[in-house]
Amino acid sequence: MSAAASAPRPRLAALGRRPLDALGSLMRRSPKAAAGIVILLVLSLMAISAPLWTSYDPTSLAFKSMLTPSRLHPLGTTFVGQDILSQLLYGARFTMLIGLLTGLIATLIGTAVGISAAYFGGRFDEIVNGIINVVLVLPGFPLLIVAAALLENAGDWAIIIVISLTGWAWGARVLRAQAMTLRRRDFIDAAVSTGEGPGRIIFREMLPNLSGIIAANFFGTALYGVLSESGLKFIGVGDVTQPSWGSMLYWAAGHTALLKGAWWWVMAPGLCIALLGTSFALLNFAIDEIANPKAANAGRLRAARRGKGRVLASQSAAQTLTRPNMKIQPPNPAALLSVRHLTAGYQTPQGPVRAVRNVSLDVMPGEFLGLAGESGCGKSTLAFAATRLLAEPGEVFSGQSVLEGVDLLTLSESELRRRRWKDYSMVFQASMNVLNPVLRVREQLYDAMQAHGVTDKAKLDARARELFGLVGIRESYLDVYPHQLSGGMKQRVVIAIALALEPKLVVLDEPTTALDVVVQRQILEEIQAVRRRLGIGIVMITHDLSLLTEMSDRIAIMYAGEIVEEAPSSVLQSAPLHPYTRRLMTAFPPLGGERTRREGIPGRPPSLALDLTGCPFAERCDSVMPICSLQKPVLSDLSPGHRVACFLHASPEQLTLAKPEVNHVLASD
Amino acid sequence: MLYLLRKFALLLLTLFVAATINFFLPRLIPGDAVGAMMAKYQGNLSPQAADALRLAYGLGNEGSAFQEYLKYLVKLLHGDFGRSITQFPTPAADVIAAAAPWTIGLIGVCTLISFLIGSALGLYSAWKGNQRFASALPAIGLFLGALPYFWVGSLLVYVFSLWHNVFPLGGNLDPFIGDSFTPKWWSSMLRHAVLPACSIIITAVGGWLVTMRNNAVSVMGEDYLAFARAKGLSERRILSRYVLRNAMLPSLTGFGIALGFVVGGSILVEQVYSYPGLGYYLFSAVTSKDFPLMQAIFLIISAAVLIANFLVDILYTFLDPRVRTGLGA
Numbered sequence: 001m002s003a004a005a006s007a008p009r010p011r012l013a014a015l016g017r018r019p020l021d022a023l024g025s026l027m028r029r030s031p032k033a034a035a036g037i038v039i040l041l042v043l044s045l046m047a048i049s050a051p052l053w054t055s056y057d058p059t060s061l062a063f064k065s066m067l068t069p070s071r072l073h074p075l076g077t078t079f080v081g082q083d084i085l086s087q088l089l090y091g092a093r094f095t096m097l098i099g100l101l102t103g104l105i106a107t108l109i110g111t112a113v114g115i116s117a118a119y120f121g122g123r124f125d126e127i128v129n130g131i132i133n134v135v136l137v138l139p140g141f142p143l144l145i146v147a148a149a150l151l152e153n154a155g156d157w158a159i160i161i162v163i164s165l166t167g168w169a170w171g172a173r174v175l176r177a178q179a180m181t182l183r184r185r186d187f188i189d190a191a192v193s194t195g196e197g198p199g200r201i202i203f204r205e206m207l208p209n210l211s212g213i214i215a216a217n218f219f220g221t222a223l224y225g226v227l228s229e230s231g232l233k234f235i236g237v238g239d240v241t242q243p244s245w246g247s248m249l250y251w252a253a254g255h256t257a258l259l260k261g262a263w264w265w266v267m268a269p270g271l272c273i274a275l276l277g278t279s280f281a282l283l284n285f286a287i288d289e290i291a292n293p294k295a296a297n298a299g300r301l302r303a304a305r306r307g308k309g310r311v312l313a314s315q316s317a318a319q320t321l322t323r324p325n326m327k328i329q330p331p332n333p334a335a336l337l338s339v340r341h342l343t344a345g346y347q348t349p350q351g352p353v354r355a356v357r358n359v360s361l362d363v364m365p366g367e368f369l370g371l372a373g374e375s376g377c378g379k380s381t382l383a384f385a386a387t388r389l390l391a392e393p394g395e396v397f398s399g400q401s402v403l404e405g406v407d408l409l410t411l412s413e414s415e416l417r418r419r420r421w422k423d424y425s426m427v428f429q430a431s432m433n434v435l436n437p438v439l440r441v442r443e444q445l446y447d448a449m450q451a452h453g454v455t456d457k458a459k460l461d462a463r464a465r466e467l468f469g470l471v472g473i474r475e476s477y478l479d480v481y482p483h484q485l486s487g488g489m490k491q492r493v494v495i496a497i498a499l500a501l502e503p504k505l506v507v508l509d510e511p512t513t514a515l516d517v518v519v520q521r522q523i524l525e526e527i528q529a530v531r532r533r534l535g536i537g538i539v540m541i542t543h544d545l546s547l548l549t550e551m552s553d554r555i556a557i558m559y560a561g562e563i564v565e566e567a568p569s570s571v572l573q574s575a576p577l578h579p580y581t582r583r584l585m586t587a588f589p590p591l592g593g594e595r596t597r598r599e600g601i602p603g604r605p606p607s608l609a610l611d612l613t614g615c616p617f618a619e620r621c622d623s624v625m626p627i628c629s630l631q632k633p634v635l636s637d638l639s640p641g642h643r644v645a646c647f648l649h650a651s652p653e654q655l656t657l658a659k660p661e662v663n664h665v666l667a668s669d
Numbered sequence: 670m671l672y673l674l675r676k677f678a679l680l681l682l683t684l685f686v687a688a689t690i691n692f693f694l695p696r697l698i699p700g701d702a703v704g705a706m707m708a709k710y711q712g713n714l715s716p717q718a719a720d721a722l723r724l725a726y727g728l729g730n731e732g733s734a735f736q737e738y739l740k741y742l743v744k745l746l747h748g749d750f751g752r753s754i755t756q757f758p759t760p761a762a763d764v765i766a767a768a769a770p771w772t773i774g775l776i777g778v779c780t781l782i783s784f785l786i787g788s789a790l791g792l793y794s795a796w797k798g799n800q801r802f803a804s805a806l807p808a809i810g811l812f813l814g815a816l817p818y819f820w821v822g823s824l825l826v827y828v829f830s831l832w833h834n835v836f837p838l839g840g841n842l843d844p845f846i847g848d849s850f851t852p853k854w855w856s857s858m859l860r861h862a863v864l865p866a867c868s869i870i871i872t873a874v875g876g877w878l879v880t881m882r883n884n885a886v887s888v889m890g891e892d893y894l895a896f897a898r899a900k901g902l903s904e905r906r907i908l909s910r911y912v913l914r915n916a917m918l919p920s921l922t923g924f925g926i927a928l929g930f931v932v933g934g935s936i937l938v939e940q941v942y943s944y945p946g947l948g949y950y951l952f953s954a955v956t957s958k959d960f961p962l963m964q965a966i967f968l969i970i971s972a973a974v975l976i977a978n979f980l981v982d983i984l985y986t987f988l989d990p991r992v993r994t995g996l997g998a
Contacts, residue, residue: 032808134683137925139974141933142951142967143690149955149963150695170926223815224930230817231937235952249820253941258827266827270820277815285811285879389899420901434896438914438990447910448900481990497900 036282047092079255102225105164110171118179140166171217212291219284342399344385370548373558435482560616750965761965772946787877795885814875822941925978
């Protein structure tokens, strides 16, 4: 998390500095954008190379009236004897020019207004925002008709300006919103405090980050421009003697082309407008999808779906990676949850990322198991994969997760739905947003129970009150909406929902990280109390190891998608063996202990997209040995219940087993 | 409540801005506006119509522009929109009163239908994202949204009136239909409305589809959806109470903006079908340079759009508790 926040100058859009590169990457990433670009290119070529395709002047009246399509006139002639194909080709120039110019002007206005409102803020922003809202809800097209009719003699520029003036507000609104979130980011603040001027900050720091949204907006307003212009021309506003697709439709309608059977006269220009409009709309949509973080989900999903072909490959890769000399362990029948050889991760456009690597783990009935490690080490992915909650683009590549004798990963959808929440429940990491904002808390507590067969109103109500008592919230809060609750209360509500059906296992994914220390303490104590009373098993994920040593029976330490050490809490606290565990122990102050200066762990965990041959911690380890980067240490038992994957504590046979391979690698160097 | 008050203030402000634009627009034309306007008629203007123009634009009135502006606002408040030039001395308000019900009926109903169909398709597209048809829907929606309304109208006329004589060529009713609201009247009215309605729905559906799909996709990435899945809720419940209920909110806030656009495009359809609504009169006012009527129609369309928008805002407060209880939005 902290690494992401401090990253300098993130680019929201993948639109790089060189336009051609950006175009290429856009086309690769989105078939919609590629289609839009191709249509736009074809139409542009058609407009530019018009003289190559036809030798006729579009305004010449040299031919017979209303000729049907023939070899000489592929689209026939108009009522006054103009060649329709040449009108179509030359008309493309004007219509496209209008689209591009209105798009450009409206985007310029919208960008300038939106960004300056966001940058300067305060009263200025309030006034500008008011203006934007007024312009937005004013029906633009009727206004356009009136203004254009009044300005008729002022020429095409007047119309272009008027279209732009009615079309800039949408872009201003979107850009203002985006620029405001950007304005609050650290790197802009840093630029302001180092004394950079507003112009420099806007052009050097903000504009590049908004380039995607600006580009999307350009195509959106260009679409508006093309449709507006053709609509205006169609009702005869503006210079209808100038060949354009709109004026062709005006003349076709005026001379009742359809009544006379000349459908091609209407069809051709209309289809061209529709194609041009579609290409603008496709580009607007595609760029927005890539640039706009809110719609980014869709892009991710699609990219993942396209990557489906690679899943099989990665599956087999995962299988070969479970080394042949390692025996496959069957699930432990005595355990409540028994995870075996679980490999899971995410499909990304760059290939699969294996965030959980061949993990095996047991949770005993009624046991409190802690799972610790730095951010991004795969803790949450493990929890989601084991409970089969990993959503696309996440995926379980191989392994088992057996809850009370049933492998959750092979259950049918309906069977899974029945078991969820009844057998196991989960408290999510980002509990601030896990409650549906538009439903009352009561309904969200009820529906979990109703989905599992509790339908009696009186029973539901009694249970809801009981649960709220259990987590220490007043019953009257059952009928509020989530936004009326504080962060701590939301968390308690979520825990109450998690306990609703008295599941045998509750997974808590960093349940208290967003809360202040006092609330955190209260909530954890309540969890402990409830666990003892109901005898439920708990898996709690956190990066706060000192918290775990105090609360849990057993602790597993994760690093780079693997479990590197596992021991009873007291053992781990008194004698941590893995160098990573030791560093982690000193990285957090004990709860209630004295506040001394803590050292972090220098360096970063390795990328989970890589397959490492050696120990993943080797690079950051201060006890590193030559073997560490050549072979992966195996997780092996040192004493009952204490397992560690480190060559410092490896048995002699493990080291000798490793030797031939090491020699082999050294020899091949 | 505060939310609705704010929205109502915006409604009044926007109406005021529309009226002000309406007043100043003809006066922005360089030089002598009314003189230039009169010149456009090239002497074909009847003396009464010339009077109407003078009346409308305050020619020959003494007093400052500001006084005229105030007078104009007072007149508007009394429902006086000036007089039509082409139908002199009919007040523009009378022309509007005859045309408005047809437009509100046609475009209002069609907007509602296309909003419902488009949103349903958009929701379907997001929900069944992996299926071929569902994933093709946004592209289809983008194409439909890029079609000029009036062009779709022309094609439908060609296919269903000229080629196959299924529906009437234009107009709103058969001639000599007799009393309104009789069964015969209803059937004639509906038969005449089918093609214009289809033109509007076909083109307007695309925008709502794409909007709803994007909203639903972003809701489906929210934590509360993953939590709902984890709770083991049925797909039906997740779709209706979690995805739809949340995804429709931005659709509704965008409604006002989209409405202006949809209405703008739809009024051209009336011209294609000679459907005697506001769009049709707007067109004939443009061709006959009947500026007072044109401006009155602009004002009334603005007012209709703004009021519809406000009704949606009221609906919104019922659907979003965050707005209703006065805390942030």
